[in-house]
Amino acid sequence: MSITVVDHLTEGKAVRVDNFTSPMAPVLQISDLTIAAVSDKGKVLNELVQGIDLSVRPGEMLGLVGESGSGKSVTATAVLDLLPKSLQVTAGNIYLSGIHLGSLSEKEKRRLRGKEIAYMFQNYQGSFTPIVKIGKQLVETIRSHEQVSFKEAKEIALEWLQRVKLPAKRAFNSYPFQLSGGQLQRASLAAALMMKPSLIIADEPTTALDVLTGERVLDLLVDLQKETNCAVFLISHDLTHVLKRTDRMAVMYGGRIIETGPTESVRHNPQHPYTQLLLQARPLLTGRIPEKLTTIPGEPGAVAGQGCPFALRCPSRIEECAQAPVMKPMGEDHSAACHILTAGGEPDNEDAAGGQTNQQVVFC
Ligand SMILES: Nc1ncnc2c1ncn2[C@@H]1O[C@H](COP(=O)(O)OP(=O)(O)OP(=O)(O)O)[C@@H](O)[C@H]1O
Ligand code: NI
Structure with missing residues (x-):
């Protein structure tokens, strides 16, 4: 079965990759991606991420964890094709529902970002223009992607504000500064979900919130993801969030994925x-x-x-x-990716493991 989004994205131009056409084909597939910092003249200065392979399927939540500076946001920004000029993809490929990102025009990419891929950032203030009421911004977003009347767009916006458990009418009529951080992040979740995207990229969406508020926003994301069956790529340096909510996870260190697998498997058998x-x-x-x-x-x-x-x-x-x-x-x-391991999960050499690997790790 083919994915209808393809024709919509490409205005009928044939760029679909045929082996990605089953309903369970990855919404996002990153293969062997390398991103480098480059000079004004385009000379490669240093590689920030190397050989990244990741994929997320419909309805799945993939977590990406790693220390600060390990390359999580740079990877996400490449998926959105929003890297600054000083950074460049120097190798590898990114496919969205089987479409090669590099094959899309700027116009197609813009449409893709607003409609098929939604993103939530750490800086939720940045999701909205400060001087325009939330409702007006939501309505404008809907109408820029779909041919609906103002009234219909308003209904959609109010419905989604309600679904993220905000007092819908009040939020609709508020300026961003009139909402708390948690409320604003919920509003940005509504903005992300209301376009029924295939993929949500959430880069540290709770970092600027207090712990409980952050937990509630993520719980909402999980609930609404189940309803809409979209794929979620959750980036966090907080392992607890990732362990608690994701289906699969990848661990990054120094610009490389060093381990990846079903979250339960990585958790119990790192x-x-x-x-x-x-x-x-x-x-x-x-x-x-x-x-x-x-x-x-x-x-x-x-x-x-x-x-x-x-x-x-x-x-x-x-x-x-x-x-x-x-x-x-x-x-x-x-x-x-570790030399002391052999395929199957046993250390190559018990002495080399220094008593550290394959230790039983007890979780509560
Ligand atoms: N515009 C840029 N020019 C040059 N180097 C950059 C640029 N943006 C990021 N970097 C570098 O790329 C590396 C990866 O940064 P990135 O922001 O992806 O890390 P991160 O894993 O998201 O960290 P954090 O958890 O702090 O958000 C860092 O070493 C960073 O200094
Ligand atoms: Ni980051």
Whole structure:
């Protein structure tokens, strides 16, 4: 079965990739993506993300976690084709419902961003123009993508404001500054969902909110995602959010995906030493303070220039880590890039593991 969005996006021009036409084909597929900082003259200065492979299917929530500076936002921005001039995709491909992003015109990409891909950012204030009432902005967005009357667009906007549990009429008639941070992020969730996008990219949507408000916004996102069957790409440095809500997750370090798999599998059977440490360092959800809090050794963000990016901090480092490890299958749909692992999930060499890998990690 083919995806109807294709014709709409491309105005009938044939750019669909045929093997992405089943209903469960990925809404987003990133393959072997490399993004580099470039000089004014286009010379590559340094690579910020390398060889990224990710995919999200309809109705699925994919989480991307990693330390600050690991390349999460740069990856998301490339999907939206909104990288600043100083950054460039130097290798790899991005497909949206099977359409190669590079094959679209600027006009098609603009339409795609407003209609098929919605995004929620950390800075929810940025989602709305400060001097225009929320309702007017929502109506304008709807009418720029769909041929409906003002009255019909207003009804859609009010319905969605209500669905994100806002006092709809009041929010509709408010300027952005008249709403709290949590209310504004809900309004931006309404703005994202009302166009019935195939994909929502949420980059740290709760970071600027207090914990409880952030939790409620994410719960709403999960509920409404189920209703609309859209795909969600949730970026967060908060492992708890990702463990609690996503179907699959990817862990990034120093611009590379170092582990990926079903969230439950990564949670209960983390393979890469960095993922294991990240899980151990996480504050427990029960509120019990553990006797000894694990911390990740070394300087946060220290990335090895060559080989495994985590090598400078890794307690299990071996000589081979001077060479970049490849992703190895570790179970169904679960893979990790580490020299001490062999396909299947056992360390290559027990001594090399330094007692750190395959430790049983207990979660509450
Ligand atoms: N416009 C730019 N020019 C040059 N380097 C950049 C630019 N934007 C980001 N970077 C660099 O790219 C790397 C990845 O940044 P990115 O914002 O993607 O990290 P992140 O994982 O989203 O971090 P955070 O959790 O802090 O949001 C960082 O080293 C950052 O300094
Ligand atoms: Ni970021």
